[in-house]
Amino acid sequence: SYEKLQNIRQSRLNPALATYYSKPLALHQGYKQWLFDINGKRYLDLLGGICTVSVGHCHPKITAAVNSQMDTLGHVSNIYYHPKLHEYAERLTDKMPGELKVVYLVNSGSEANDLAILLARLYTNNFEVLSLTNCYHGMSPQTMGLTSLGAYKYCIPQPPGHHHVMNPDVYRGIWGGANCRDSTVQTTRTCNCSSNFCEASDKYFDQVAIQFDHNIPKGHVAGFFAESIQGLGGIIQFPKGYLKRVYELVKKNGGVFISDEVQAGFGRTGDNFWGFQGHDFTPDIVTMAKGIGNGYPLAAVVTTPDIAKALTKASHFNTFGGNPVACSVGISVLDIIEEEKLQENSKLVGTHLLSELAKLRSEFPIIGDVRGKGLMIGIEMVNPGTKEPLQSKKFLKFFDTCMNLGVLLGKGGVYGNIIRIQPPMCITKEDADFTVAVIKHALQSD
Ligand code: PMP
Secondary structure, three states, X not given: OHHHXXXXXXXXXXXXXXXXXXXXXXXXXXXXXXXXXOOOOEEEEOOHHHHOOOXXXXXXXXXXXXXXXXXXXXXXXXXXXXXXXXXXXXXXXXXXXXXXXXXXXXXXXXXXXXXXXXXXXXXXXXOXXXXXXXXXXXXXXXXXXXXXXXXXXXXXXXXXXXXXXXXXXXXXXXXXXXXXXXXXXXXXXXXXXXXOOOHHHHHHXXXXXXXXXXXXXXXXXXXXXXXXXXOOOOOEEOOOOHHHHHHHHHHHOOOEEEEEOOOOOOOOOOOXXXXXXXXXXXXXXXXXXXXXXXXXXXXXXXXXXXXXXXXXXXOOOOOOOOOHXXXXXXXXXXHHHHHOOHHHHHHHHHHHHHXXXXXXXXXXXXXXXXXXXXXXXXXEEEOOOOOOEOOHHHHHHHHHHHHHOOEEOEEEOOOOOEEXXXXXXXXXXXXXXXXXXXXXXXXXXX
């Protein structure tokens, strides 16, 4: 019963756990883009276990792969050769451009980014790492230094060698307005720029240059971390040209560029398999988690053979990383994305949903912005006529209404006022229309 679950939650589980709703929601079952609560009520899942269930809940192909692997060989560690590890290493790195051909398999996004920090420092022999405000890269002691959102910044000293640069948020940032977007991206605001290097891009880029001029001793940078689209930060897309220029500047200063593809990777953005590919450059290190395993604990770091060599300065080992079951899941996820054309579906359904939501924005001034790419969509909720974040009480009521109507949404942003839509990539156009209808109804009943 709910009461029993609630008692255990309150007395035995991490008290920092949050919920989006005024009443707890106890889920029991999942199938594709659908979730069912313990009373059998069905919900359209638009958060996908926090952008993780990429190919759908309880996909039969993954279940079969896990069962078969568990029946054959569950774990041996990567001291030994095993075919699934080797097959997966090849399959995953085949998806990467250029020299990015060496993979380390780990279990979570935080671990992947921890390892990327280590690789960047060992390879460059430098220590300083940079990341953007509003970013999320993990909650381990090291990645907490990268993470800007929700970390324990104010109560414990941060790990040394971490620097934050202002994120190029063209809606809420101090140089908002001069928006420059890829023409394939539907946006509700007009683009004022005529080139790749719009005014906003220039100004935000200058912030990175200032860090190098003033805060990081010359020749001391190890790496720059960025999500290609900020996820938890509120689906923040960067002005065109920005990431490429930062990449060039970081390289010029002796560092490496790390693209965190934990949310934007695996076809979610529609046009490309990796988010960075929409920005016209190839990073030195790519980290990935979440969608890579459809809910199974699997994550990875991919880099060049040259950078990878840096880890041989000491031993590097991860007990579970690349275990046969995880690799079987990883292979199945890649198969399913291809077989079911989920990247193409992300583009098709995401573009449709984005344009329908943009129409809602013109009807409801409570919607300040609609943005995103593929099935990575953000809706910024404001007090009408302003950019002030919508009061949390109103937002809670909105979430409750959507939940009652059978739609589960995500939340993000520094102020927690951004709706995040990052569903399993198998959702349909009809699901998108249902979502818009539910959001509209929830806004009207406010
Ligand atoms: N990077 C990004 C972009 C993320 O969104 C997250 C998780 N929200 C992480 C890293 C950390 O992943 P994990 O929770 O698996 O450690």
